[in-house]
Amino acid sequence: MAALLGRSCRKLGFLSSGHGARRTVSTETGKSLNLYAAINQALHIALDSDPRSYVFGEDVGFGGVFRCTTGLAERFGKNRVFNTPLCEQGIVGFGIGLAAMGNRAIVEIQFADYIYPAFDQIVNEAAKFRYRSGNQFNCGGLTIRAPYGAVGHGGHYHSQSPEAFFCHVPGIKVVIPRSPREAKGLLLSCIRDPNPVVFFEPKWLYRQAVEEVPEHDYTIPLSEAEVIREGNDITLVGWGAQLTIMEQACLEAEKEGISCELIDLKTLLPWDKETVEASVKKTGRLLISHEAPITGGFGAEISATILERCFLKLEAPVSRVCGLDTPFPLVFEPFYMPTKNKILDAIKTTVNY
Amino acid sequence: MALRLRSSLSKSNFFNILRYNNLGFGTASQTTRHLRTHDPTTLLRVSQNPITRFCNTMAEKLSSVGEHEDANAQVMDFPGGKVAFTPEIKFISESSKERVPCYRVLDDNGQLITNSHFVQVSEEVAVKMYSDMVTLQIMDNIFYEAQRQGRLSFYATTIGEEAINIASAAALSPQDVIFPQYREPGVLLWRGFTLQEFANQCFGNKSDNGKGRQMPVHYGSNKLNYFTVSATIATQLPNAVGAAYSLKMDKKDACAVTYFGDGGSSEGDFHAALNFAAVMEAPVLFICRNNGWAISTPTSDQFRSDGLVVKGRAYGIRSIRVDGNDALAMYSAVHTAREMAITEERPILIEALTYRVGHHSTSDDSTRYRSADEIEWWNKARNPLSRLRTWIESNGWWSDEEESDLRSRIKKEMLEALRVAEKTEKPNLENMFSDVYDVPPLNLREQERQVRQTIKSYPQDYPSDVPL
Numbered sequence: 001m002a003a004l005l006g007r008s009c010r011k012l013g014f015l016s017s018g019h020g021a022r023r024t025v026s027t028e029t030g031k032s033l034n035l036y037a038a039i040n041q042a043l044h045i046a047l048d049s050d051p052r053s054y055v056f057g058e059d060v061g062f063g064g065v066f067r068c069t070t071g072l073a074e075r076f077g078k079n080r081v082f083n084t085p086l087c088e089q090g091i092v093g094f095g096i097g098l099a100a101m102g103n104r105a106i107v108e109i110q111f112a113d114y115i116y117p118a119f120d121q122i123v124n125e126a127a128k129f130r131y132r133s134g135n136q137f138n139c140g141g142l143t144i145r146a147p148y149g150a151v152g153h154g155g156h157y158h159s160q161s162p163e164a165f166f167c168h169v170p171g172i173k174v175v176i177p178r179s180p181r182e183a184k185g186l187l188l189s190c191i192r193d194p195n196p197v198v199f200f201e202p203k204w205l206y207r208q209a210v211e212e213v214p215e216h217d218y219t220i221p222l223s224e225a226e227v228i229r230e231g232n233d234i235t236l237v238g239w240g241a242q243l244t245i246m247e248q249a250c251l252e253a254e255k256e257g258i259s260c261e262l263i264d265l266k267t268l269l270p271w272d273k274e275t276v277e278a279s280v281k282k283t284g285r286l287l288i289s290h291e292a293p294i295t296g297g298f299g300a301e302i303s304a305t306i307l308e309r310c311f312l313k314l315e316a317p318v319s320r321v322c323g324l325d326t327p328f329p330l331v332f333e334p335f336y337m338p339t340k341n342k343i344l345d346a347i348k349t350t351v352n353y
Numbered sequence: 354m355a356l357r358l359r360s361s362l363s364k365s366n367f368f369n370i371l372r373y374n375n376l377g378f379g380t381a382s383q384t385t386r387h388l389r390t391h392d393p394t395t396l397l398r399v400s401q402n403p404i405t406r407f408c409n410t411m412a413e414k415l416s417s418v419g420e421h422e423d424a425n426a427q428v429m430d431f432p433g434g435k436v437a438f439t440p441e442i443k444f445i446s447e448s449s450k451e452r453v454p455c456y457r458v459l460d461d462n463g464q465l466i467t468n469s470h471f472v473q474v475s476e477e478v479a480v481k482m483y484s485d486m487v488t489l490q491i492m493d494n495i496f497y498e499a500q501r502q503g504r505l506s507f508y509a510t511t512i513g514e515e516a517i518n519i520a521s522a523a524a525l526s527p528q529d530v531i532f533p534q535y536r537e538p539g540v541l542l543w544r545g546f547t548l549q550e551f552a553n554q555c556f557g558n559k560s561d562n563g564k565g566r567q568m569p570v571h572y573g574s575n576k577l578n579y580f581t582v583s584a585t586i587a588t589q590l591p592n593a594v595g596a597a598y599s600l601k602m603d604k605k606d607a608c609a610v611t612y613f614g615d616g617g618s619s620e621g622d623f624h625a626a627l628n629f630a631a632v633m634e635a636p637v638l639f640i641c642r643n644n645g646w647a648i649s650t651p652t653s654d655q656f657r658s659d660g661l662v663v664k665g666r667a668y669g670i671r672s673i674r675v676d677g678n679d680a681l682a683m684y685s686a687v688h689t690a691r692e693m694a695i696t697e698e699r700p701i702l703i704e705a706l707t708y709r710v711g712h713h714s715t716s717d718d719s720t721r722y723r724s725a726d727e728i729e730w731w732n733k734a735r736n737p738l739s740r741l742r743t744w745i746e747s748n749g750w751w752s753d754e755e756e757s758d759l760r761s762r763i764k765k766e767m768l769e770a771l772r773v774a775e776k777t778e779k780p781n782l783e784n785m786f787s788d789v790y791d792v793p794p795l796n797l798r799e800q801e802r803q804v805r806q807t808i809k810s811y812p813q814d815y816p817s818d819v820p821l
């Protein structure tokens with residue numbers, strides 16, 4: 001029940017990001033869309049703007065299990081938007097071949113939990129395609145989309161956050177949007193980026209997150225983190241759905257006189273070290289939060305890098321508030337998750353170190 | 354009397370071959386395939402005829418069902434099409450009584466088999482095929498020796514499989530895109546990759562297309578439509594299917610062709626690729642070099658089917674088994690398959706039976722797991738070069754003198770290519786960091802800076818033949 005309440009708070013998250021925060025997308029108005037509708041819009045624009053682009057994966061024909069591909073097959077035809085057999089290694093392998101011929105292959109993996117059969121194709125083929133060929137060939141037109149993250153009842157195989165595995169692979173990019181408006185712009189950037197990209201979509205936000213999304217074609221740059229809330233006492237870094245939770249923690253910390261700076265990393269590989277470094281040099285404290293298990297999670301990479309760059313400026317050890325080192329549990333999900341209160345406690349511990 | 358059909362380099366009347374050989378596949382569904390439009394507003398299903406394909410099989414079943422009076426009255430519409438019932442508990446046997454026969458045109462002695470059907474090749478093509486097979490053989494022997502002498506770090510020969518390499522390449526057009534495994538340098542050779550270019554890649558020098566990043570024999574050439582080799586087994590198969598789909602959508606008169614070995618057919622990517630190719634109706638040729646060995650693993654430890662050819666049907670893919678050491682049969686099979694793949698928008702599986710005469714690579718000594726006699730027998734009695742040579746000589750297109758001229762010329766060229774490649778400097782250090790992405794990101798620029806710093810402090814730790 002607490003989990004449900006905690007989840008419902010996410011609905012409110014995206015409207016408040018004032019405080020003179022640096023924004024990379026203009027605050028122009030648009031239609032109110034949820035995450036899957038925003039992604040759907042991005043896909044429509046992508047297919048419309050390049051006749052040699054394709055969307056495929058399991059069940060995408062009828063609109064997809066999360067409705068992200070609604071209307072695409074009807075509009076662009078079954079030759080460009082189609083169901084594939086149930087085979088992730090085939091889906092990604094086929095996508096690499098399409099991309100290698102200069103097409104944009106926008107591939108859907110039904111749940112990030114099922115991406116592993118395609119791991120060989122991603123790591124050994126896609127990531128190395130350009131390098132190993134001496135730039136004679138590339139599969140930059142490949143974009144792999146997959147829903148990731150906790151959903152309240154997903155258990156082991158509908159809740160995983162596998163981003164850390166992919167952040168360890170030179171040659172691909174890893175991007176995770178936090179909201180509908182961000183998702184549309186980032187996805188269009190990923191599709192048009194001349195490198196293969198893995199785009200993880202926070203499935204929890206597909207329906208829960210609603211935001212005004214400009215209707216036109218726009219992109220948000222990759223490898224640029226965004227300070228979505230300015231502060232002076234501690235820097236928090238996160239991505240995806242976790243940012244809403246972190247934002248709530250920041251609001252509560254503020255009531256106790258702690259000023260928090262919140263950064264959305266957006267692109268995990270290659271990540272924007274400069275923005276995080278500048279922030280930590282100002283605040284002297286860093287807290288990273290992600291749903292994925294703490295050991296070997298991407299927070300460790302951020303922590304190690306910031307330690308190298310900001311050691312003398314740090315007032316406290318880098319704090320990581322993450323998922324626990326267990327398979328993602330069902331009944332125990334509320335205990336597993338890095339909740340607002342866990343983050344709030346960590347903020348206070350860090351500030352009072 | 355051998356039936357000779359008009360050749361070959363452009364579209365040939367391959368249907369003649371099919372009628373005579375009675376390959377026994379349906380043709381009814383082909384017209385409906387071309388109804389498929391590229392009009393984006395169409396609401397038609399991806400394929401007009403998943404049912405009609407089953408209907409072909411259906412027609413055969415119904416006629417045999419007639420023996421059982423009760424059964425033929427009842428037919429159920431399961432998803433995928435009608436299926437007749439049978440009251441007999443009958444399993445489909447795990448194998449046919451007889452193995453699928455192997456298509457060949459030249460016998461072991463290089464004599465044309467009477468009444469054989471094949472696509473005629475011109476003197477020019479036949480002589481080029483033979484010359485390229487000789488060139489490949491010489492190149493292999495010289496590179497192998499160079500590795501033994503420590504001049505090369507690694508090499509893998511194609512000995513015994515020259516006919517598969519060269520004849521298949523000869524039957525394709527230059528626009529057909531190739532997704533190789535790693536034992537198909539002959540395809541590159543046919544298309545014009547020079548001995549110098551092969552040597553450059555093996556030495557990883559600055560003229561290597563791959564910029565020194567990979568081990569020897571990992572060739573690639575976008576000019577020649579040959580995708581860069583990666584050592585991972587069978588990963589190229591699904592890639593080829595995607596590329597084939599692209600060619601189809603772009604309405605090119607070309608297909609994708611991918612090669613793999615008997616070992617590769619056990620990989621998941623093989624199953625993924627064949628299934629996708631069939632469903633996507635992709636114009637792709639799957640050419641399996643069944644050479645009997647995957648390093649030390651014989652085919653009896655690899656699969657229990659009748660080789661590769663029978664697996665095609667499991668995916669709804671037309672297949673053929675061909676003598677891989679018979680250049681004319683390889684040529685005909687690939688030529689025919691290519692036509693089918695492109696005009697009918699379908700994949701074809703070709704199992705080329707052959708033998709890996711050489712070791713798996715220079716890191717292998719195959720006498721540890723197979724008899725030297727077996728290797729020797731295949732090298733002598735079933736040699737693909739000698740069979741083709743006999744045939745071209747019988748046509749008056751080749752002679753001993755031309756043979757020795759060719760061999761000495763190639764050997765000289767090869768040794769010179771080696772010498773030049775060895776002397777040529779390596780690519781400079783910046784090439785370690787470029788092409789990971791289209792543009793080096795900040796972290797790589799930083800790392801390059803750091804490495805250069807370290808080199809200044811410890812030059813002795815770094816090879817002197819890599820220019821900074």
